[in-house]
Amino acid sequence: MEEGTSEFPRHRTGTEAVGPAPCVDDYAYDARQWDTREDCEVRQILDRIADKWSLLVIALLDCQGLRFTELRREVDGISQRMLTKTLRQLERDGLVSRTVHPTVPPRVDYALTPLGSTLHATIQALVTWTERHQSEIATARAAYDAREAVGSAGAAAPALEAATTPVDHRA
Amino acid sequence: MEEGTSEFPRHRTGTEAVGPAPCVDDYAYDARQWDTREDCEVRQILDRIADKWSLLVIALLDCQGLRFTELRREVDGISQRMLTKTLRQLERDGLVSRTVHPTVPPRVDYALTPLGSTLHATIQALVTWTERHQSEIATARAAYDAREAVGSAGAAAPALEAATTPVDHRA
DNA sequence: CAGAATCCTTGGAGATACTG
DNA sequence: CAGTATCTCCAAGGATTCTG
Numbered sequence: 001m002e003e004g005t006s007e008f009p010r011h012r013t014g015t016e017a018v019g020p021a022p023c024v025d026d027y028a029y030d031a032r033q034w035d036t037r038e039d040c041e042v043r044q045i046l047d048r049i050a051d052k053w054s055l056l057v058i059a060l061l062d063c064q065g066l067r068f069t070e071l072r073r074e075v076d077g078i079s080q081r082m083l084t085k086t087l088r089q090l091e092r093d094g095l096v097s098r099t100v101h102p103t104v105p106p107r108v109d110y111a112l113t114p115l116g117s118t119l120h121a122t123i124q125a126l127v128t129w130t131e132r133h134q135s136e137i138a139t140a141r142a143a144y145d146a147r148e149a150v151g152s153a154g155a156a157a158p159a160l161e162a163a164t165t166p167v168d169h170r171a
Numbered sequence: 172m173e174e175g176t177s178e179f180p181r182h183r184t185g186t187e188a189v190g191p192a193p194c195v196d197d198y199a200y201d202a203r204q205w206d207t208r209e210d211c212e213v214r215q216i217l218d219r220i221a222d223k224w225s226l227l228v229i230a231l232l233d234c235q236g237l238r239f240t241e242l243r244r245e246v247d248g249i250s251q252r253m254l255t256k257t258l259r260q261l262e263r264d265g266l267v268s269r270t271v272h273p274t275v276p277p278r279v280d281y282a283l284t285p286l287g288s289t290l291h292a293t294i295q296a297l298v299t300w301t302e303r304h305q306s307e308i309a310t311a312r313a314a315y316d317a318r319e320a321v322g323s324a325g326a327a328a329p330a331l332e333a334a335t336t337p338v339d340h341r342a
Numbered sequence: 343c344a345g346a347a348t349c350c351t352t353g354g355a356g357a358t359a360c361t362g
Numbered sequence: 363c364a365g366t367a368t369c370t371c372c373a374a375g376g377a378t379t380c381t382g
Contacts, residue, residue, distance in 0.1 A: 034230075034298055036227070036231065036245055036246060036247050037247045037248075038247050038248035041305050041309065042298070042301050042302055042305055043227075043247075045301045045305055045308055046226065046227075046297070046298065046301050047223045049297070049301070050221050050222070050223045050226045050297075051223075052217070052218045052222075055217065055221045056207070056214075056217075059205075060207065067343085067344090068343070069343065076207045076209050076214075080344085080376095080377095081345095081346095081375070081376070082375060082376080084344085084345060084346085085375090091315065092311065092315040092316070093311055093312060094307060094308060094310070094311025094312070094314075095308075095311075104343095105344090106343050106344050106345085106382080107343070107344085108343085108344060108345090115304060115308075115311070118300065118304070119300060119304075122293075122296050122297050122300045123297070125293050125296060126217070126220070126221075126293050126294070127213070127217065129289065129290060129293045130213050130216050130217050130220070131205060133289070134212050134213055134216055137216055137265060137266075137286075138212065139265070140263065140264055140266075140286070141263055143265075144262065144263040144265070145263070238363085238364090239363075239364055240364080250356055250357080251356095251357095251364085251365080252355070252357090252366095253355065253356085255365065255366085271364090275363095276363050276364090277362080277364050277365080278363070278364085279363085279364060279365085
């Protein structure tokens with residue numbers, strides 16, 4: 001369990017010095033060199049919270065509890081199965097708490113734990129970033145697609161065809 | 172379907188306050204009600220950058236460029252196919268730049284664009300969070316699994332078998 | 343209402359071979 | 363080296379049904 005806590009794994013083979021000096025950062029030395037191995041626990045956790053549903057649930061779930069159905073309504077597009085599964089995982093990771101009220105119509109409240117709240121802040125930053133830069137991304141996409149179209153006009157260079165049909169609506 | 176408590180959030184174009192407006196704030200102010208609909212562009216982008224490979228690539232890619240092979244080595248476990256695809260997407264979104272050096276052995280450098288750098292900071296925060304809290308998560312998981320084992324021993328309470336272990340469809 | 347169990351489809355993703 | 367093009371496979375995930 002203590003494989004990559006604060007160590008610099010440095011598993012990049014130094015056969016070729018492409019630029020040993022890291023970024024311009026001199027304060028944060030491990031700015032980029034965390035443990036990237038698949039079996040690393042950080043990777044494992046990251047792969048889990050980097051899940052679209054987990055991310056959305058945490059982003060939407062705030063300190064006050066939400067019921068199952070409320071969550072399902074909030075997280076648009078999620079199926080009951082995925083919501084349950086996602087919530088179970090998050091509960092297991094200690095990020096959300098599950099409170100069952102033994103009423104006649106069952107009522108279950110989900111809320112962020114203190115640990116989950118700290119993650120919520122970080123994820124919220126990601127959401128905010130997206131909101132802020134969505135126009136830039138849209139512009140970049142349009143430019144890319146335009147270039148793409150021109151390039152494929154002269155020579156057949158197919159790659160990433162999602163050009164003029166961005167909306168991928170699956171029935 | 173009450174529309175008083177939970178109605179569909181509207182498009183909030185980037186004029187909102189980016190500052191921390193936690194849940195303890197007033198209710199009418201939808202600090203956490205960004206557009207959650209699937210067809211929303213924010214969701215679209217979020218679903219993309221919340222991809223495990225995209226996240227890793229951006230996290231590892233820093234301001235200096237990395238070659239294709241270097242990236243493949245860094246992002247442990249990624250296949251060539253996925254790396255190419257991920258890079259194309261990120262390039263299309265204007266997050267990474269692709270520089271081809273027309274040398275005899277082809278050399279392609281990938282680097283973060285200014286826009287990508289801003290995202291890198293946010294994602295790095297996520298990585299840092301994970302590094303910091305991995306032990307807490309591990310503890311929570313152990314506790315959950317312990318409870319789980321006890322619960323399923325006494326009464327029928329099946330749910331989420333240890334996710335780290337492969338599928339266990341008990342007949 | 344909250345969830346468990348089941349069935350079934352899609353596409354994500356690895357492996358391999360080929361090219362410039 | 364840096365891709366592209368295929369083939370294949372498996373599991374993520376949706377839809378449906380059935381309970382307490």
